[in-house]
Amino acid sequence: MRTAPGTTRRPNNLAPLFAPRGIAVVGASRTRNKLGAALARSLSGFAGEGGHLALVNHRDDTMYASVRDAAENGPVDLAMICVPAPACPAVLAEAAAAGARAAVICGGGFAEAGGPGIGLQRELAEVVAESGIRLLGPNTSGFLAPHAGVTASFVPGIAQVRPGRVAIVAASGGVNHALAFLLGEAGHGISLAVGLGNGVDITAPDVLDYLADDPATGAVALHVESVADGARLVAAVRRVAARLPVVALVVGKHDVGAFAASHTGALATSWRTARAALAQAGAVLVDDERELVDAVGALAVTRARPCAEPGVGVVTAQAGPGLLLLDDLRGRRVNVPELAAATQETLAGILPPLTFQRNPVDTGRPGPDLGRVLATVGADPEVDVIAAYALHEPDAVDLVAAAREGRAAGVPIVLGLGGVGEQVVRNRRALLDAGIAVATEPRGVAAATAALLADARARRSVPATPPAGDVPTGITGAYDEHQAKELLGRLGVATMPRRVCHDRSAAHAALAELGGPVAVKVLDAAILHKTEVGGVHLGVSAPAELDAVLDKLDAIGADRYLVETMAPPGVDLVVGARRDPVFGPLVLLGLGGTTAEALADVALRLAPLTAAEAATMPGELAGRALLDGWRGGPVLDPDELGAVVTALGELLAANPTLDEIEVNPMRVTVDGLVALDAVIITEEADDAQPDQ
């Protein structure tokens, strides 16, 4: 039924769903609180605008007896199916046979309910596959297409949401509505709002593909609960993101598995992996639905120029809120550069002396010069976005005019406007209409600003990695530590000089040749957890010490020894590549040690990836300060790390039989990165992989 994952794009045939010429409500009802009655009411506006709305109920003489009857009196592109779950497959088939090209089933009782619902959902899938009808749902509250006049939802207030530029693609019908309401309250209109429900046919990539060509949409809000086909979602986000900003909220940071399963009938996708994949595809990530609204609302009206390290100018009419804003921006690691000398000089000519003018720029009491201040800050070469805050004081300054004047400098402005009342609401609307992002408080300004910056970074031009000339292939069987390090060497990863020793005299010769101190380890692909069985001894210098160590290794049954020069001191990383069941090959980076492990402080990316993309991974680690010369220690070269990570990712992508490669530890030293141990797990060797 589906095309090959992530490769080709389905023909975009969702127009009959989202812009239908006619709609049949099957199971329409006169009983007010029935689903069929609610939908008929919601869709009355569609009929009022001249669309063909047909109510179908074979038990009601005043309605059509069937979709076929309804189709004789006008086009029926879309069937809204409001019958009990067991009747749905037959009604869906009947609608398809009558010419409907799309259908929505809002009701539940399918896979999410378990039991017989699972079979009913399978029957729906079969009808879809046989007839080609496109199905939204089941188990959703529908969709909203205000530009087409379609309110295909049973939630009554939703018709009050006005047409606009924001599209919502939500896993859940409830979240779809919640977001539409929040956007409406924030002054935004909707181009399309879809809740996917169980997604038996139409899933997020389908709607995203539709939106990629939708002229009414200016930005997309994507709500993700679980992902069936990671590659397809990533490809669809990438296509939309090439034209429109996409802001994504992924649910499931914490343990919500049992409830999530009851809701969607699917297992939760890894939150970290899904976030990493969506970011790589060009989406802006947010942490909650408030920030989703802040971010997508801002990106629907303005975008910053593509930039790797965008800077923010902070302008505030009141110092206290400005301090909240600056604190919040710093927490998001936003670059707030000191303004250029020329900018400060110009500001000194506008503002009273003794106000803070370096960045943030505190205007003191706001006045009509605010527009010039904004324009001056916007003209600073280091400023890519202006984050501003002002209380509504119409006697002191016309904020809309000032923001328009500042906007003329060409960089986006996010303006937090504090106030209540009708005039404030009108001002916020006027600002949005002028292409100025609006928030109600400093935190909203910070969230919107961070979104503009993330979008600007996502669109920066990234140098392509030259295709690796010689990626090793045919990785199968068991790898001992030496073989794993040989493979790393072929990838350009440094290791310490080492000798494989089959007996004691070879070990002594190796010590003499390498010079002490050395690490002496058992070499056996079958021994798991070398350290835990006493198979690793560090800092061996004297021959007598070596003999004592070899005695211990012999006692645990060592056949061969690995004698290796000790690495210089440094900071240990964990670097690896593995396969995610949903998203496929990925690479990961973390700090070594139990504290980092307990904190799950890890950066992920899909593989293969460019070295430039990989070089951004260390910056995501909570403990990144350790990699920047902490207490006089070595400094990580992100480009060197990027090359290593890229190579591991390419290796995994080129070797379907390679399950996982992990370098742990990978040490950051003053001389660069050195792999101290490595584990390779192949399909054939799952039961006997080496481990440290």
Next chain:
Amino acid sequence: MRTAPGTTRRPNNLAPLFAPRGIAVVGASRTRNKLGAALARSLSGFAGEGGHLALVNHRDDTMYASVRDAAENGPVDLAMICVPAPACPAVLAEAAAAGARAAVICGGGFAEAGGPGIGLQRELAEVVAESGIRLLGPNTSGFLAPHAGVTASFVPGIAQVRPGRVAIVAASGGVNHALAFLLGEAGHGISLAVGLGNGVDITAPDVLDYLADDPATGAVALHVESVADGARLVAAVRRVAARLPVVALVVGKHDVGAFAASHTGALATSWRTARAALAQAGAVLVDDERELVDAVGALAVTRARPCAEPGVGVVTAQAGPGLLLLDDLRGRRVNVPELAAATQETLAGILPPLTFQRNPVDTGRPGPDLGRVLATVGADPEVDVIAAYALHEPDAVDLVAAAREGRAAGVPIVLGLGGVGEQVVRNRRALLDAGIAVATEPRGVAAATAALLADARARRSVPATPPAGDVPTGITGAYDEHQAKELLGRLGVATMPRRVCHDRSAAHAALAELGGPVAVKVLDAAILHKTEVGGVHLGVSAPAELDAVLDKLDAIGADRYLVETMAPPGVDLVVGARRDPVFGPLVLLGLGGTTAEALADVALRLAPLTAAEAATMPGELAGRALLDGWRGGPVLDPDELGAVVTALGELLAANPTLDEIEVNPMRVTVDGLVALDAVIITEEADDAQPDQ
């Protein structure tokens, strides 16, 4: 001028400020955009309600020439001083002489501006000290006392904020207004809203003391930028918190120092310490101004019963938003217990089969039974707060009636109500009036719920620590490691067996007596950083090994050695007590190791403190999983740790000459806590303190 820090309470004499019988605007103006004109306009409502409003401007014949003249025609309790900064001290003195008992100076140009402003601010302080007049400001946008009909602010829209139960005490006038607007938008009214500005006289503790007796106030929002007198603030918060919930937002988590100094003329207070101190005093802490509004708005209408481990019942009418809510609650480490069997049985009789009923409770399509569902969940013995979400669907359910029915079970409800339009706004207001906390989206529900829980925990009864019978005093001079450990022993802290050795033969005897392996260290209070100079050797077993180690210690000039039995393996902590310049003695707990240090993963408390309070510290660490049997390791006993931390805090509190004591590492072992090294810094020994 001030009473002794944190001990006695000043007479509450702010009624002339916040509930004046008459107000004089000094420097009133006819020029529309002048401060004096704006304030006169803002206060016209006060005159309209029968208050005595006197406009004073000696250059305008239509106004009074002086406060004295004004006072002849009616009471003048409060002088709003709207003259340039250099004229303010004289005008303030004149107002005091004319009988005004309070004044507000909104204008800037004082300490925050530097230069001559510093002297002007000092002059204001002198007038206050001499006359006893109470002064709000300078450099603030004033205050708002809606119940008294006083809008003493130049921000015009603020008069639209209606009277209500929330009080705001904000460091900044701008933040005061921003918060009042946000609360107003969320449906809340204000009892008093104060921006402190430079705080030359009236600071947060003064206003808090006023609020402690204010019958109109139901909850307090406290915004903190810097703290001059930590003990006094803590005492004031404690007094208010005994009657009312206090929600605190502390600015300065990140580096905002330069801008903050320009704003307030004061150095930023330590964010962590201020938060710890306020929490200990009974305040609920929030991270941003949105959550401040969520939290104080909820606590103004409802509170949970005091409880150490409160549980939350999650009820949702739509699964998707419920999942967002659950995810958010889990992120806040909220306890969402499985409902009791009896509760689940009752729910099964109300709800359709196959909905999730364990907690969260998913009602499926919402219906009139929602009230019974809420009441049933509220009656569960494990549920102390209900966190609920529903879209506005008036055809399906009357949410106000349902929430009222649920509220009858006696536990607080936070209801997220998604929707737009007048009816939704009315419903939210009706819910607040019924004592039900309201939010607009899942995140707001989670934030409000977390605030109710934090408040319930803060009010739990904490077992008092029996007074320590014998806290060592007279801690002065230099302490070597052995002496420091002797002192720890007197506090009941375990150490390993050790011997102080004055020569080699003593060291050998110690090894023989203790048995290997031992740690061998240089013992010298004057050697800083023992490890870094090669003064610590671990795992010494054989006499020959000991000789080699002693050679090395001799080479760095060791006079004496400490030979100590090696501790069992475990997880290392850092535990200590030190003095904060603002808040005084405090204790701290962190994980050992560079990763934890780089992450600044530390829990703080003011000392002295109860053992029960100290026992809650490990739960705040990001890496707390390491203390709970990580990978088969030892489990920390929080009560044992609490006793140690309490003892360290008591020691510091009882010894003014003791600057700091740090146990690093303090190891968690299967046999309990063991101090492996300790450093004591006394006033006299600052230049020669021992270190590890």
